[in-house]
Structure formats: structure tokens, C-alpha cells
Amino acid sequence: MRTQVAIIGAGPAGLLLGQLLTKQGIDNVILERQTGEYVLGRIRAGVVEKGAADLLDAAGVGARMHREGLIHDGIEVAFGGERHRINFRELVGKSVIVYGQTEITRDLMEGRAAAGAPTIYEAEDVSLHDITGDKPRVRYKKDGAEHEIACDYIAGCDGYHGVSRKSIPDSVLRSFERVYPFGWLGILVEKPPVSDELIYASHERGFALCSMRSHTRSRLYIQCSLEDRVEDWSDERFYAELKRRLDGDAVARLQEGPSFEKSIAPLRSFVAEPMRHGRLFLAGDAAHIVPPTGAKGLNLAASDVYYLWRALSEFYKQGSKASIDAYSARALARVWKAERFSWWMTSMLHRFPDSSGFEQKMQQAELAYLVSSPAAMTSLAENYVGLPY
Ligand code: APR
Ligand code: PHB
Numbered sequence: 001m002r003t004q005v006a007i008i009g010a011g012p013a014g015l016l017l018g019q020l021l022t023k024q025g026i027d028n029v030i031l032e033r034q035t036g037e038y039v040l041g042r043i044r045a046g047v048v049e050k051g052a053a054d055l056l057d058a059a060g061v062g063a064r065m066h067r068e069g070l071i072h073d074g075i076e077v078a079f080g081g082e083r084h085r086i087n088f089r090e091l092v093g094k095s096v097i098v099y100g101q102t103e104i105t106r107d108l109m110e111g112r113a114a115a116g117a118p119t120i121y122e123a124e125d126v127s128l129h130d131i132t133g134d135k136p137r138v139r140y141k142k143d144g145a146e147h148e149i150a151c152d153y154i155a156g157c158d159g160y161h162g163v164s165r166k167s168i169p170d171s172v173l174r175s176f177e178r179v180y181p182f183g184w185l186g187i188l189v190e191k192p193p194v195s196d197e198l199i200y201a202s203h204e205r206g207f208a209l210c211s212m213r214s215h216t217r218s219r220l221y222i223q224c225s226l227e228d229r230v231e232d233w234s235d236e237r238f239y240a241e242l243k244r245r246l247d248g249d250a251v252a253r254l255q256e257g258p259s260f261e262k263s264i265a266p267l268r269s270f271v272a273e274p275m276r277h278g279r280l281f282l283a284g285d286a287a288h289i290v291p292p293t294g295a296k297g298l299n300l301a302a303s304d305v306y307y308l309w310r311a312l313s314e315f316y317k318q319g320s321k322a323s324i325d326a327y328s329a330r331a332l333a334r335v336w337k338a339e340r341f342s343w344w345m346t347s348m349l350h351r352f353p354d355s356s357g358f359e360q361k362m363q364q365a366e367l368a369y370l371v372s373s374p375a376a377m378t379s380l381a382e383n384y385v386g387l388p389y
Contacts, residue, residue: 003029005312006138006151008126008164010039010119012101013284013301014157015108019059020309022117026316029149031123031140033158036109043188043261046100046213047072047198047295049386052302053097056104061111068214069099075384077371078201079364081247084371085197091378094385098198100213101298128154128167132278152279155308157301159285160270168277180267180291180346181353182206185224185233187259193218194246194253200293202367203245206351207293210250218255221292223350224264235259267291269343271335274328281308281327288335290342293349299386300338304331306389334387341383 005021007014010032021028032039048056048065056062073089088095112119123140130136131154138149156164165173184207193212201208206223213219222242224233235258243251270289275282284301307330311323323330348366352359370376 001029001147002150003027004151004316005153005155006031006136006149007155007157008128008138009156009158009162009284009286010036010109010121011157011159011284011301012105012108012298013286013305014155015105015112016055016059016302017155017157017283017305017309018117018119019061019108019111019115020055020305021312022112022115023058023060024313024317026312028117029151030112030117030119031126031138031149032119032121033123033126035121036119040102040106040109042102043186043263044101045292045295045297046098046211046219047299048097048099048104049299049302050094050096051306051386051389052299055302055306056107059108059111061107064107065097065099065104068103069097070212070214071095072098072197074381075197076195076199077367078199078247078250079203079367083195083199083247083250086371086377086380086384088381088385091374091381092385096385098212104298126158126163128156128164128280131167131280134279136279153312154280156280156282156286157284160289162286164280164286165272165282167280168272168282172274172277174273176269176271176273178269178343180269180350181226182223182350183226183228183264183266184209184221184292185228185230185238185264186219186221186262187235187238188213188261189218189220189257189259190216191218191255191257192216194250199246199250200345200349201245201247201250202349202363204351205241205245207349208242208245210246210254226266228264230262230264233262238262265292267293267346269339271332271339273332275304275331276324276328283308283331287331288339290339291346292342293345294338294342294384296338296342300335303334303389307331334389337383337387
């Protein structure tokens, strides 16, 4: 088989890139290790920046997001028994859309099926070959048979555990990492959200977040220990702990119901450089991970895809390789700013097990400064709604 761009991974990054390329008549094949149902079973964050929303529109899959997504003009930051609103619309004239990543993935899969572009699910043992030559190839197994795809370029959109980043030699790749000493325990529940907007709460017992998927469905999180297991946390225990970390008004408005999803996620910051090696590009979680505080994971995947889509389209339409050569530096410049923002939000809002009295005082001062200074709130707002592409 031959294609122009072989895409590894059918997560949001791979599917979005595929859809944008297909729209421009650039041939692509997606290889995915799992089944489509498995990919749709993963629950992730659900805050979409304007830039990412525009890109979904450009890919022709934004209609349901605009119909069903909730426009949020701000967030609330809670500490010391009080909530403080950060008004994005007033501070930076922008808002975000709350719409689950699972739904985005579904919309992209349906768009791809409608466009008739090929996705090979349950592709096993994917391997990349000759990525520094002119004729790269991708091999995989399907139903016991070996296959090979010849292509011009390979887009590694296969997430943190994928094969693409590992195909770049150690002598070329540099990684930067911070692992945080806690996790997030999250539940999904069929109950209306606690507030109209997301509440990010800092408490001496640990961080909590009241988010939502719709007017009738809540997504709730509490910071937990890395030793905790999901089985340790009954719904009763979860709600009791959440309520300890929220203000009185939020507790009064919290509607408890049986959770239908419960999981623990570790928190990590990670960046691999460069994001291009020969004819292989990395995009999304394959190149970087952010802690979920600030909801940048999907949005960063979208900005990588934007730069990569522009670069490939410039090459195929105008024959210029300038943006291909600039891809890694352009993507990384934005990645590092989002890494900084997610790290800062995480550091400010969580309880660190070994923090000294001084460090805790610094966190309290940071929060007090944030909600008292229009300059500080503007800085949070412009990062939360998304820095320009
Ligand atoms: N071969 C083929 N496919 C693979 C391989 C492999 N060796 N390894 C991983 N994959 C697939 C995974 O099964 C997954 O479906 O690549 C896909 C990667 O998708 P994501 O992990 O969702 O990564 P990405 O598309 O970059 O999405 C970024 O989604 O993962 C969240 O937090 C992340 O919000 C961020 C956004
Ligand atoms: C979510 O709704 O899952 C969510 C929202 C905001 C975050 C993280 C997760 O910062």
C-alpha cells in the first residue's frame, strides 16, 4: 500500500490531522492498535479552547460541539471557604467550550467514516522504517498477516506509550519530566453540576475540581495519594472527602448520585525534543504530557496538529519545505508555555505531601494575590482560554 501521510494513532491528534489532510485532498492512512470502541471508552478532560474549536470547524466536525457544548466565560477558584470568579470574557474577551473529549473523538471518527478515509484498527506491532531517508515505510500486522505502507511522511500521534517517540534515537531525543507526588481520583455522575462554571478548589486536605459534561452530568475530582486504589474509594467516601474541601454553598448545591465511572490518574509534566526527526513528526501526547489542571492536553494536541497540517499542506500545495523545517520549533514554543501554565496551576492548587510551612505560605500568598490583582487574573485568563497559534 502507498499513501502520502501515514498517521500512527486514532486519538484526537491523529483523527484531527487525518480529517484536515483529507479535506485538502492529501492522502492519509491511520493505524490504530486498539478497536474504535476501546478508543471511545477512554474518559478525558473536556475544555476546548477557541483555537481548537476553530480547527474542529475547519475539519468539518464542529457542528455537534457548537450545539451541545457549554460556553464558559470564566472559572471559579475556591480557597479559605470562599469562591472567586475569574471572568475570561471581561479580562481577555474570550471564552472556552465545555465538551467532552470522548464526544470530540466520536465526531472525528464519524467525519472520517463519512469522508471514506481509511483507518486500520487493531493494527499490531506497528514499526517505523527509514525515517531519515526519502522513502519511509510503516509495517504492521493485522489478523496474523504482515503489511507495509510506503509513504512520504509519518505523523506519530500515538500517545505517551506509542512506538513513534521510541523510534527516534536516544542520541537525538531529549526528555524533560516532572512527576507529581499525587493523583486525581475522578468520577462521572448523572447529576447537574455544582455551579454554572468549573470550581478549582485548594484546601489543606488537597485539591478538588467540580467540572461537568452537560447540564445533567457532572465530572468531579479530588486529589488522592498515589498509593490509593479505586477500590478504596466508595462513592460515600468520595463525596465525604469532596465536601470537606468545598465551601458551604457548593456543599449545599452538590447533588450526590451513584458514579458510573471512577478512575485514578497520576499527574506528570513531560516534553520530548525535537518533535521531528527526518520524515517523522510527533504530535500530541506522543511528544508531551501536561497535568490535567488547566485542561491543556487536548488543546496542545490541537495546536501541534495545526502547525503540522499547515506544514504538510504548504509542502503538497506549494512544494515548500520551510514550515516542515520549522515545525518542531513552532510547536515546542507553544508547548512549553502550556507546560508552564499547567505546572503553575498544579503547584498553586495542590497539597504537596512534603511541603514546608514556608512553601504553604507561598501557595496561600499566590492565591490571595491572584484573586486581588486584575493583572494576575488576566494572566490566568489568557492562558486558560489558550495562547495564540
Ligand atoms: N500503534 C498504533 N497505535 C497506537 C500505538 C501503536 N504502537 N500506541 C498507541 N497507539 C494509539 C492509542 O491506542 C491511542 O488511541 O494511539 C492513540 C493515541 O491517542 P491519545 O493517547 O488520546 O493521544 P493524542 O491523540 O495525542 O491525544 C491528546 O488526548 O490522550 C489525551 O490527555 C491527552 O487530552 C490529550 C489528548
Ligand atoms: C474535566 O472536565 O474532566 C476537566 C476539566 C478541567 C480540568 C481538568 C479536567 O482542568
